[in-house]
Amino acid sequence: MKILVCISKTPDTTAKIAFTDNNTKFDGNGVQWIINPYDEWYSLVRAIELKEADASVVIHLVTVGAADADPIIRKALALGGDEAIRVNADSHDSYYVASQIAEVAKQGSYDLVFTGKETIDYNGSSIGGMLAELLDLPYIALASKFELAGTKAIVTREIEGGEETCEVALPAVISCQKGMAEARIPNMRGIMAARTKPLKVVEPVSADSLTGIQSFSLPPAKAGVKLVDPENVSELVRLLHEEAKAI
Amino acid sequence: MSVLVYIDTADGHVKKASLEAMTYGSKIAEQIGTSAEAVVLGPVNDDLTSLGKYGIKKIYNVANDSLNHLDAQVYTKVVAQVADAAGAKVIVFSNNTNGKAIAPRLSARLKAGFVSGAVALPETSPGFTVKKSVFSAKAFANVSVNTDIKIIALNPNAYQTIATDGTAEVISFNANVDPPKVKVTNVTKASGEVPLTEAEIVVSAGRGMKGPENWGMVEELAKTLHAATACSRPVADAHWRPHNEHVGQTGIAIAPNLYIAIGISGAIQHLAGVNRSKVIVVINKDPEAPFFKAADYGIVGDAFEVVPKFTEAIKKLKGVS
Known part of the structure; x- marks a missing residue:
C-alpha cells in the first residue's frame, strides 16, 4: 500500500493578514509558516495511523513550492512520512498545482492520495477534485473517517446536516477534514530521523494556469460592539428586531 | 451560449x-x-418548472439509477455532457459539500478556470474577475479567469435569493452515465433540524456552559429562533457536543x-469560521473576551442568567408564551 499525502505551506492560523505591492501580494513579513492544518492533522496523521497498523504501508509526501517550503516538509517527515518530493515551482493557480501533483502521482503509482479539504490561505477546496479528474480516479471530498478494507476503503463524508458512509474501490483520492485523526506533535526521534529521509526536488512539468489573483482586499472594520445591560435583555431583542432586522 | 447552474x-x-x-x-446571464x-441529476420531487422564478429558462434533468447517490466522477461526466449541449460559458455551483466534490473535477475535465468561494457577481467588462473569500474569511481576492469557459462556486449565504x-x-436529458465506483452504504441525518450550513440563525456555545x-x-x-446549534472546538473535543457542530477554522x-x-x-481560529455572519451577538461574562471586538451586539453577563431571559424576551416578541 502506497499513500501520497499532499502538503501545503500556509501562514499560521493566528498570522496577521496584510498585503503589499499595491495589495497584490500577501505580506509574509514576520509570519510563521506551518503545514496547512488539514494536510497535517487530518490527512498526514491518518496516513501515519494506517502505517502504524500495517508496517508495509509507504507514505510519500508531495508539495509544490520553492525551497522555502523545505522546513515544512522536514516537519511533515518528522511526524512520519517516509520520503518527500518537492516540485520546484511557485504558483497559486490550483489547476497548475494539481497538474504537477498528478504527474508525481502517475510516476509513483499510488493506491491512495490524501489531500486536506482546503488550505487555510486560499480556501480553494480544489486540488483533490482536480487531481482525481486528471488521474481519472474516484474522489471523496470532505472525509471525516477512513478505514481500509482490503482493496476497498470505507469512508464517511460530510453532507449538509449529516454524514454519508460509502465504499470506494482503490486507488482513490480523498480530501480529509476534522474527525479523520487527532493532531500530534513530532517527537525527538522523528525529528532526528527526518534529517536523513529523502527529500527529492523535481522540476515542474509544463502546465497552464487558468486563473490569476489580481488583487486582495480586507473586509471593512466592524463599527464596534453595542453593549446591552444584562438586566435589560429585552433591549437586545428590540435591537435585533428593529435595528439589525435579524429576528 | 448560456450560463449553466448546477442544482443540488x-x-x-x-x-x-x-x-x-x-x-x-x-x-451573470443578464x-x-x-x-x-x-x-x-437524480430523483427530484420538487416542481422544477417553478424554479423559473429564480431566472432559470431551461432545466436539464438527468434521471438514472446510477445518479441516486453522489459519485463525483460519474456526476462530473454527466454535467460535462450537459454543459456541452447547453453551450455553457459560465457554470455556477454552490460551494457546498457536493459542489466541492464536483466543481473542481469539472474544471480539470473542461480545462475551465475555477473560482471557489465567490462572494459577489463577477466583473465582466472587460475580462472576467470574481471576488472570493480567502484567508478563512479574513480577506478577499479578486481572481481573473483566463479560459473560455468559467466555473464559479458561490459561497452559501453570500448572495441573496x-x-x-x-x-x-x-427537459429530460439523455446522458451516458457510467456505473458508480462509490457505493453509499449509510446516510445519517439530524432529522427535523436545520442544517448548520444553511441556517439563517445559529446559536453557538462554548466552554462557558x-x-x-x-x-x-x-x-x-x-x-x-428556529436556529441551528453549533459549538466551539474545545466543546467538540471534550465530546460535550458532536463534531459536526464544531464551527471554526478547522x-x-x-x-x-x-x-x-x-x-x-472568540479565539482567532473560531472567528475564522464565523466572521462571514451578518450580525454577531456575544454573551460572555468576561468583558475582555476577544469576541466582543468582532461582535455587533454584546451582553457582559452570566450566560446562565442571560440566556433564559433572552429566550423569554424572544418568545414575547413572537407572541408565544
Whole structure:
C-alpha cells in the first residue's frame, strides 16, 4: 500500500493578514509558516495511523513550492512520512498545482492520495477534485473517517446536516477534514530521523494556469460592539428586531 | 451560449444554496447577454418548472439509477455532457459539500478556470474577475479567469435569493452515465433540524456552559429562533457536543444572518469560521473576551442568567408564551 499525502505551506492560523505591492501580494513579513492544518492533522496523521497498523504501508509526501517550503516538509517527515518530493515551482493557480501533483502521482503509482479539504490561505477546496479528474480516479471530498478494507476503503463524508458512509474501490483520492485523526506533535526521534529521509526536488512539468489573483482586499472594520445591560435583555431583542432586522 | 447552474438536491428537494446559485447565475446571464439554464441529476420531487422564478429558462434533468447517490466522477461526466449541449460559458455551483466534490473535477475535465468561494457577481467588462473569500474569511481576492469557459462556486449565504415570476422549461436529458465506483452504504441525518450550513440563525456555545448537561437552555433558545446549534472546538473535543457542530477554522465555516455566541471567548481560529455572519451577538461574562471586538451586539453577563431571559424576551416578541 502506497499513500501520497499532499502538503501545503500556509501562514499560521493566528498570522496577521496584510498585503503589499499595491495589495497584490500577501505580506509574509514576520509570519510563521506551518503545514496547512488539514494536510497535517487530518490527512498526514491518518496516513501515519494506517502505517502504524500495517508496517508495509509507504507514505510519500508531495508539495509544490520553492525551497522555502523545505522546513515544512522536514516537519511533515518528522511526524512520519517516509520520503518527500518537492516540485520546484511557485504558483497559486490550483489547476497548475494539481497538474504537477498528478504527474508525481502517475510516476509513483499510488493506491491512495490524501489531500486536506482546503488550505487555510486560499480556501480553494480544489486540488483533490482536480487531481482525481486528471488521474481519472474516484474522489471523496470532505472525509471525516477512513478505514481500509482490503482493496476497498470505507469512508464517511460530510453532507449538509449529516454524514454519508460509502465504499470506494482503490486507488482513490480523498480530501480529509476534522474527525479523520487527532493532531500530534513530532517527537525527538522523528525529528532526528527526518534529517536523513529523502527529500527529492523535481522540476515542474509544463502546465497552464487558468486563473490569476489580481488583487486582495480586507473586509471593512466592524463599527464596534453595542453593549446591552444584562438586566435589560429585552433591549437586545428590540435591537435585533428593529435595528439589525435579524429576528 | 448560456450560463449553466448546477442544482443540488437532498432527498429529492432543491437545496436553499442552489436557489442562491440560480439567482446568481441568472444575474451573470443578464450581465453577459445570454440566458440562464440549469442541470439537476437524480430523483427530484420538487416542481422544477417553478424554479423559473429564480431566472432559470431551461432545466436539464438527468434521471438514472446510477445518479441516486453522489459519485463525483460519474456526476462530473454527466454535467460535462450537459454543459456541452447547453453551450455553457459560465457554470455556477454552490460551494457546498457536493459542489466541492464536483466543481473542481469539472474544471480539470473542461480545462475551465475555477473560482471557489465567490462572494459577489463577477466583473465582466472587460475580462472576467470574481471576488472570493480567502484567508478563512479574513480577506478577499479578486481572481481573473483566463479560459473560455468559467466555473464559479458561490459561497452559501453570500448572495441573496430573489424570486420573481417565470416558468422554466424542463427537459429530460439523455446522458451516458457510467456505473458508480462509490457505493453509499449509510446516510445519517439530524432529522427535523436545520442544517448548520444553511441556517439563517445559529446559536453557538462554548466552554462557558461548563458541561454538556447545561445545553438545554442553548437548545431552547435555538428552538425559539428556529436556529441551528453549533459549538466551539474545545466543546467538540471534550465530546460535550458532536463534531459536526464544531464551527471554526478547522470545523465548519458558516455565514448565517445572525450568529449568537454564548460563553465563547472568540479565539482567532473560531472567528475564522464565523466572521462571514451578518450580525454577531456575544454573551460572555468576561468583558475582555476577544469576541466582543468582532461582535455587533454584546451582553457582559452570566450566560446562565442571560440566556433564559433572552429566550423569554424572544418568545414575547413572537407572541408565544
